[in-house]
Amino acid sequence: MENARVAILxxxxxxxxxxxKLKRSKFLDATVMAGIVLESEGLARxxxxxxxxxxxxxxxxxxxxxxxxxxxxxxxASAHLEHAPxxxxxxxxxxxxxxxxxxxxxVPLVNLNQHVGEPNVNMVSCGGQATIPCVHAMGQVAPxxxxxxxxxxxxxxxGPGTRQNIDEFTNTTAHGLETVGGASRGKxxxxxxxxxxxxxxxxxxxxxxxxxxxxxxxxxxxxMVRRTQEYVAGYRLKAKPLVEDFPGGKGKKKVTVFVEVExxxxxxxxxxxxxxIMTSAAVKVGEEIGKHLVAGTWQxxxxxxxxx
Amino acid sequence: MSEMTKIHILDSTLRDGSxxxxxxxxxxxxxxxxxxxDEAGLEIIEVSHGDGLGGSTVTxxxxxxxxxxxxxxxxxxxxxxxxxxxxxxxxxxxxDLKMAADFGAKVAQIATHVTEADIAEQHIxxxxxxxxxxxxxxxxxHMGSPEKxxxxxxxxxxxxxxxxxxxxxxxxxxxxxxxxxxxxLRASVKIDIGFHGHxxxxxxxxxxxxxxxxGARWLDACTCGLGAGSGNTPTEVISAxxxxxxxxxxxxxxxxxxxxxxxxxxxxxKPVRIGKVSLTMGYAGIYSSFLLHADRAAEKFGxxxxxxxxxxxxxxxxxxxxxxxxxxxxxxxxGKKQASTA
Numbered sequence: 001m002e003n004a005r006v007a008i009l010x011x012x013x014x015x016x017x018x019x020x021k022l023k024r025s026k027f028l029d030a031t032v033m034a035g036i037v038l039e040s041e042g043l044a045r046x047x048x049x050x051x052x053x054x055x056x057x058x059x060x061x062x063x064x065x066x067x068x069x070x071x072x073x074x075x076x077a078s079a080h081l082e083h084a085p086x087x088x089x090x091x092x093x094x095x096x097x098x099x100x101x102x103x104x105x106x107v108p109l110v111n112l113n114q115h116v117g118e119p120n121v122n123m124v125s126c127g128g129q130a131t132i133p134c135v136h137a138m139g140q141v142a143p144x145x146x147x148x149x150x151x152x153x154x155x156x157x158x159g160p161g162t163r164q165n166i167d168e169f170t171n172t173t174a175h176g177l178e179t180v181g182g183a184s185r186g187k188x189x190x191x192x193x194x195x196x197x198x199x200x201x202x203x204x205x206x207x208x209x210x211x212x213x214x215x216x217x218x219x220x221x222x223x224m225v226r227r228t229q230e231y232v233a234g235y236r237l238k239a240k241p242l243v244e245d246f247p248g249g250k251g252k253k254k255v256t257v258f259v260e261v262e263x264x265x266x267x268x269x270x271x272x273x274x275x276x277i278m279t280s281a282a283v284k285v286g287e288e289i290g291k292h293l294v295a296g297t298w299q300x301x302x303x304x305x306x307x308x
Numbered sequence: 309m310s311e312m313t314k315i316h317i318l319d320s321t322l323r324d325g326s327x328x329x330x331x332x333x334x335x336x337x338x339x340x341x342x343x344x345x346d347e348a349g350l351e352i353i354e355v356s357h358g359d360g361l362g363g364s365t366v367t368x369x370x371x372x373x374x375x376x377x378x379x380x381x382x383x384x385x386x387x388x389x390x391x392x393x394x395x396x397x398x399x400x401x402x403x404d405l406k407m408a409a410d411f412g413a414k415v416a417q418i419a420t421h422v423t424e425a426d427i428a429e430q431h432i433x434x435x436x437x438x439x440x441x442x443x444x445x446x447x448x449x450h451m452g453s454p455e456k457x458x459x460x461x462x463x464x465x466x467x468x469x470x471x472x473x474x475x476x477x478x479x480x481x482x483x484x485x486x487x488x489x490x491x492x493l494r495a496s497v498k499i500d501i502g503f504h505g506h507x508x509x510x511x512x513x514x515x516x517x518x519x520x521x522x523g524a525r526w527l528d529a530c531t532c533g534l535g536a537g538s539g540n541t542p543t544e545v546i547s548a549x550x551x552x553x554x555x556x557x558x559x560x561x562x563x564x565x566x567x568x569x570x571x572x573x574x575x576x577x578k579p580v581r582i583g584k585v586s587l588t589m590g591y592a593g594i595y596s597s598f599l600l601h602a603d604r605a606a607e608k609f610g611x612x613x614x615x616x617x618x619x620x621x622x623x624x625x626x627x628x629x630x631x632x633x634x635x636x637x638x639x640x641x642x643g644k645k646q647a648s649t650a
Contacts, residue, residue: 148366150631155424166427167401187365190398194423195624204631206366239638254366258635 003029004290007092009061009083010074011035011042011053013159013268014097017279018072019046020266027287027294031068034061058083065090069293070286073098076161077168084120093289093298094120095282099168105180108284109227110136116292117301121285125169126274127151127188127203128176129281130235134205134257135181137224142212145252147183149173149205152191154198157272166190183207201261201273202238211251214243221257231284232277234262234270312556316471316502316526318352318415318443319345319543321572322382323394325534327358327597328580332372335381337575343385344567345531349559350543352415354392354528355382358536358597359628360419361393361408362400367631369600375404376411383412390414390441397427399628402434409438419445419475421626422452425460425467432467443526444469445504447627450480450593454492461493461501471500471526476515477627479508479537479586480593483518490522502526505541507533508590510582512541513549520555531568532576537589537596539580544568585613594620595627605637615640 006028008015015033019042022030033046038055046053052067054060061071071087073080073096080100087094096103103120106112110132115121123129131149138144151173162169170188177186193199209217221241228235238258246252261273268275292298322341326333333341338355345353355378357363357371364371371378382391392415393408405416416435418428425446435442444464446457461472474481474489481489486503493501503519504527505512516527533542544567547559582590586599594617602620606613619636 146366150367150629152629152632160426163424163426164429166397167403167430170398170401187362189365189367189628191626191628192398192421192424192427193624193626193629194421195626199623202632204367204635208366239635239642242634242638256634258632 002294003027004070004293005029005031005068006070006072006286006290007032007034007061007068008072008074009034009058011037011040011046012074014275014279015074016042016045017267017275018074018282019049019051021279021283023049025283025287027290028283032061032064034058058086062086062090065092069093070095070290072282072286088119095285096120096122097278097282099125099172101172105176106285107132107180108231108281108288109133109224111180112285112288116289117299119300123278123282123285124176124180125172126201126278127169127173127190128180129277130201130203130259130261131205132176132181133224133228134221134259135177135183135207137220138207138209138217138255139182141216141220142209142253144181144183144207144209146185146208147177147181147206148187149177149203150189150191151274152193152199152202153274154271155192155194156198157274158192198269198271200271201277203259203261205257205259207255208246208249209253209255212253214253217241217243217253217255225259232261232280233264234273234276236260312554314525315520315550315555315557316351317543317546317557317559318354318392318526318528319350319531320354320528320540321345321530321534321543323354323356324358324528324536324540325530327536327600328534328539329575329577330600331357331364331369333378335373335377338378338381339385340571341567342382344571346385346387346389348563348567350389351558352392353382353386353389354394354417355379356394360396360400361404376407379408379411379413392417394419395431396420396628397431402431405431405434406438409440413440415441415443417443417445418469419447422446422448422460423456425463428464429467432464432469436468442469443471443473443502445473445475447475447477448595449474449476449489450478450485454488457489458492458496461497465497465499469499471502472497473502473504473526473528474519475504476506477595478593479506479512479590479596481515482511483514486515487518487522490519490524494523500525502528504528506535506590506596507538507540508582508586508596513545516541516546517549517553520550531564531572533580534572534576535580535596537599538582538586542568585617588614588617592617592621595625597627598630598633601630601633605633609637609641611637611640611644
């Protein structure tokens with residue numbers, strides 16, 4: 001069966017890592033990479049890998065519109081706000097890795113099926129991709145009253161965009177814990193650690209859940225971690241999920257999950273699991289959408305205007 | 309003699325001090341302490357969760373009463389002093405800062421790890437825009453070389469901070485290493501410089517004096533030496549020491565002693581002291597706020613708190629990474645179990 005064809009918009013670290021992952025995909029063919037700097041290293045690498053490239057940004061990309069159906073947005077939030085309506089007009093599905101969040105948040109194993117047909121989907125945040133599956137897994141056993149996560153990442157893996165707008169991470173991730181993870185209330189914390197050699201991405205996920213069988217909670221989380229490993233190989237538990245009685249909580253449980261994310265080291269360094277989980281999850285989302293496009297089962301939803 | 313040099317003191321009994329009470333201050337207690345400090349002539353009084361606005365969490369421990377209730381209580385009795393709050397970008401957000409300003413906070417301490425000041429640009433900018441005085445804290449200052457601190461000081465100055473504080477979160481600095489950091493800042497920034505000490509090596513007062521002699525004009529302190537780890541520089545002690553050295557703090561020494569002895573001490577759940585765990589923190593340079601968490605995890609999992617600290621040292625954890633302490637303790641307990649069954 002033929003594969004869906006995809007373009008990468010943005011020739012930086014994320015775009016380049018995406019390209020390497022897409023080359024392994026059984027369901028997607030990367031055909032075009034668009035950047036804005038003629039001599040960019042990312043575009044040169046893309047050409048070496050047989051992609052058509054343009055340094056004329058979104059205009060250059062749209063001039064090649066007959067060569068792809070899906071676009072991975074790997075630029076910036078402000079750029080995506082300009083690109084999104086143009087991509088939609090050209091009938092391309094946008095998978096947005098920036099914090100622009102024009103379309104609904106998607107986390108592959110949690111809510112992707114609900115959003116097949118959206119012209120634009122957003123990848124939440126690295127912390128969201130790493131922790132929302134655990135909260136969802138708790139929620140399959142008992143209602144999650146409160147979810148809190150701490151994401152620790154290597155200082156070197158946090159670019160200037162993240163640093164200048166650190167609240168965007170905390171607010172977006174907290175919102176994702178609620179709207180996608182299903183927690184009644186969410187809270188997210190991020191810590192940058194400058195240790196050398198750089199530390200791997202580390203996440204602690206806490207859930208306060210209604211009365212439930214501890215063993216069922218652990219099994220649900222462990223099963224979710226195994227399924228997540230299918231698209232992020234370096235995603236793993238650092239310890240067995242801890243289930244305790246929540247003090248004064250009438251049978252309520254406090255669940256603690258310790259997760260580490262080691263990157264695949266495709267283009268980004270292995271410690272940057274925070275970036276790897278974004279590109280890996282985006283490829284997974286692209287594959288699911290791509291399968292529907294090829295099979296003709298992708299039905300366009302008209303919900304984007306309401307959000308813009 | 310010419311006019312006495314003015315030293316600006318921020319009392320953090322109701323912020324850093326709250327670590328020693330596991331963040332359990334009530335609104336009623338806040339009112340009593342603020343009233344006492346205000347009458348004793350404190351210039352700035354800080355009220356926040358120990359880990360800053362938004363710190364009331366599973367990770368750092370829930371506050372007994374919400375930040376809003378505590379700030380409201382403080383604002384209702386404060387007369388002369390300015391109300392301050394702490395914010396750690398990554399834990400709290402700009403929304404928390406706006407809330408605090410609405411409740412009357414006039415001073416914002418914005419704290420980052422010593423190498424990561426660039427995550428605070430927006431928060432410093434917002435606080436300035438709201439008319440607040442901004443004190444930028446470079447935490448775990450012992451982990452930054454004087455050159456690094458000079459560089460980060462320049463950054464926060466460019467963002468609009470009014471004061472930059474060498475913050476010895478681990479109580480690991482010595483008088484000469486504190487001096488080197490103040491001197492480096494003096495050579496690189498035009499804004500005021502200050503010092504925040506912890507007493508894990510019993511050097512909080514000595515380091516503070518060294519910092520002042522080197523040109524620091526702002527400092528943080530807590531009555532009864534409350535605070536994370538072995539606590540902060542005691543307000544009543546540093547007031548007396550600075551008085552003897554001929555500095556003007558604006559504090560009534562006898563009144564602040566009374567506040568410490570009669571108001572704050574009865575609220576303490578246990579004495580703040582230099583125990584083997586907090587001493588190890590000062591010696592090895594580990595974030596003082598980890599103390600309570602390491603003690604609890606050690607008890608729960610039947611391991612030595614000091615062994616937890618050793619592993620934390622290996623992982624090079626920084627402020628905010630309290631979440632890993634339980635995992636470290638679980639790992640040690642598992643190792644112990646395997647060793648005993650082998």
